[in-house]
Amino acid sequence: xxxxxxxxxxxxxxxxxxxxxxxxxxxxxxxxxxxxxxxxxxxxxxxxxxxxxxxxxxxxxxxxxxxxxxxxxxxxxxxxxxxxxxxxxxxxxxxxxxxxxxxxxxxxxxxxxxxxxxxxxxxxxxxxxx
Amino acid sequence: xxxxxxxxxxxxxxxxxxxxxxxxxxxxxxxxxxxxxxxxxxxxxxxxxxxxxxxxxxxxxxxxxxxxxxxxxxxxxxxxxxxxxxxxxxxxxxxxxxxxx
Numbered sequence: 001x002x003x004x005x006x007x008x009x010x011x012x013x014x015x016x017x018x019x020x021x022x023x024x025x026x027x028x029x030x031x032x033x034x035x036x037x038x039x040x041x042x043x044x045x046x047x048x049x050x051x052x053x054x055x056x057x058x059x060x061x062x063x064x065x066x067x068x069x070x071x072x073x074x075x076x077x078x079x080x081x082x083x084x085x086x087x088x089x090x091x092x093x094x095x096x097x098x099x100x101x102x103x104x105x106x107x108x109x110x111x112x113x114x115x116x117x118x119x120x121x122x123x124x125x126x127x128x129x130x
Numbered sequence: 131x132x133x134x135x136x137x138x139x140x141x142x143x144x145x146x147x148x149x150x151x152x153x154x155x156x157x158x159x160x161x162x163x164x165x166x167x168x169x170x171x172x173x174x175x176x177x178x179x180x181x182x183x184x185x186x187x188x189x190x191x192x193x194x195x196x197x198x199x200x201x202x203x204x205x206x207x208x209x210x211x212x213x214x215x216x217x218x219x220x221x222x223x224x225x226x227x228x229x230x231x
Contacts, residue, residue, distance in 0.1 A: 015164075016163070032222070129229070
């Protein structure tokens, strides 16, 4: 079955990011298709490559990047939420005159239309948040 | 059929109460994350859940329940347990998922 996922909570906040990851992984391992994972509100913080959690802790950001690589996932970050929170890719950094970007591998920045499309194209949309 | 998910403790927010007030007969309810606190025996939510289970099924995500130091013998009778694979199965078996955030 084709599933869409939305994450609206940042990493290491409560548990939404972990739950979303574990759910997505279990669904992929069962052979389901994940149409898209959409990161909205504080969920955009899941996409910064500058996090450095302790070595004995899970690395939430890298974990998403690795899952994306393994299953060719579409990880989309909401642009308006990202700009407010200082999450930029190369284009957005240039466009806004910033000196750096911080988006992790496997994520891309796009608009809210991508969430709407995920809602339409997916047979189920599962929301993880605060 | 709708799957309702509740991820906050009923002692913290009223999302479980709102969910149980609006849940329809034949629907499924999944308690996960801090939502599992509502599933222990002996709290004021026991009657509410027992009553809801006359018309719908209630599940907990077992890894989240165990991560909080609770054991299944303290679970309100009638509540069933699932793992993440079971969570995925509940989602695909339902027509839609309502997350009570």
